[in-house]
Amino acid sequence: MRPFTYERATSAEDALTRHDGETHYLGGGTNLVDLMRLGVETPARLVDVAHLPYDEIQLTPDGGLLIGAAVSNSALAADRTVRAGHPMLAQAVLAGASGQIRNLATVGGNLLQRTRCSYFQDAAKPCNKRNPGSGCPAREGEHHNLAILGHSEACVATHPSDMAVALSALDASVHVLGRAGERTIPIDEFHRLPDNEPERDTVLEPGDLVTAVEVPPLGMPSRYRKVRERASFAFALVSIAAALEVDRDVDRDVDRDVDRDVDGGSVRDVRLALGGVAHKPWRAWFAEEALRGRPATRESFLRAAEAELDAAEPLRDNAYKVPLARNLIVRTLTELAGGAGEDELGRGRTS
Structure with missing residues (x-):
């Protein structure tokens, strides 16, 4: 693991000012730290955003939910309002990882976790997602658990999040704060298909910070x-x-x-x-x-x-x-x- 600096943001605005091309935001770190150990991610600086005031689940006026990006996966799955009104969201969170990981992982980080394709996770192998233009050996190699829909010649990786699948069915939207201000992105437009830019998992711009996820009321089994x-x-x-x-x-x-x-x-x-x-x-x-x-x-x-x-x-x-x-x-x-x-x-x- 290469040396890096660690800083704790005091506000969302402070996090934005600290971000540059070699900076990663750090939430629970359950995916990012693993990728750093593998040499896949090599940030020069980590800015800790897990302690920002985005750790609450609130009811919206229409009966939906506003889920802070720093809410832990365990807290989300255990919330009585979530379990009663959006059971498939709680089920999806419980289907992912172990209890220990859910205690640490955050909602924002869950959305942004990266593929578990073995070629992406091996820094010694070519991978267009990790090194654009190097090729996609998974197409002819090990791909039994990779994509059957929406893939391209450049990438056949799959997105690993269970929670994001439930949020897609729930018509959720993602609240984002960037240098140009706040914006809201429909969940179906938040993640990308690979096309010719598989290195881009989402439509986020450099420095963008996920602050919350909004979920409309469901009202059906x-x-x-x-x-x-x-x-x-x-x-x-x-x-x-x-x-x-x-x-x-x-x-x-x-x-x-x-x-x-x-x-x-x-x-x-x-x-x-x-x-x-x-x-x-x-x-x-x-x-x-x-x-x-x-x-x-x-x-x-x-x-x-x-x-x-x-x-x-x-x-x-x-x-x-x-x-x-x-x-x-x-x-x-x-x-x-x-x-x-x-x-x-x-x-x-x-x-």
Whole structure:
């Protein structure tokens, strides 16, 4: 690890003035410090922003949440307001890492964590994300857990955050303070697909500081499910954040003409986001559009999943993610349609 200086910011404005091209903001440090040990990140200066006054969860006037960037993941998952009104967010946080890491990790840092692609994490190997123009050996090498959607010739890495997937389905927005002032970025526009600039994970400019995440009210059953290679402390092969509102006051005879498998009810609203499949949390817009107004049945859910995954471009060793994602969408929506999808936090199940 190369030498660096450590400073503690006294305010957000103070943090901005301390930031230059070789500076990193430090929150919990659970990802950044690991990357420094690996030689992937080599900041000359760390500016500690974990003690700034962004460590509260507040209710907004419309019943949503304003979550400070310095709130720990443990505090977010344990908050009664979050668990009651946005259960899939609490489930997603609990599905990530260990309790010890969640105690230290922050909401802002969780959004900004970097890919776990093995080529990115090995400073001795080429990687366009770490060293633009050096190539992407993952395309022909080890990629069984990498992207099937939205990737490019330059990068097939996946975004590792569980929390960000839930925030995508919740239509959250990110509050940012920069040298030009404050601005709010919709979560779906916050993270980037790789295109020809895979080194850029987000749309943040140098010196930008994440101060909070705003989450609108949800008002419908939701859940987060994660498929992984081992039972705990593993990143997602595929994950889903889903919310579904079913209108039970429908004409059953009309529904039977449309779908014989109907069990009563049509989809009034739906939110779907996938993790483990792309360079950013993947909002399933095509699947959502295919479902609204349709019968809330397994057949409808299957058609919607196929509409979303039609754009998938798996590589040699990760085509299994396509049927895995399809089955995950169908199973989760089927459970929500049947009333079995409300959070299972009390029973300790998060995946």
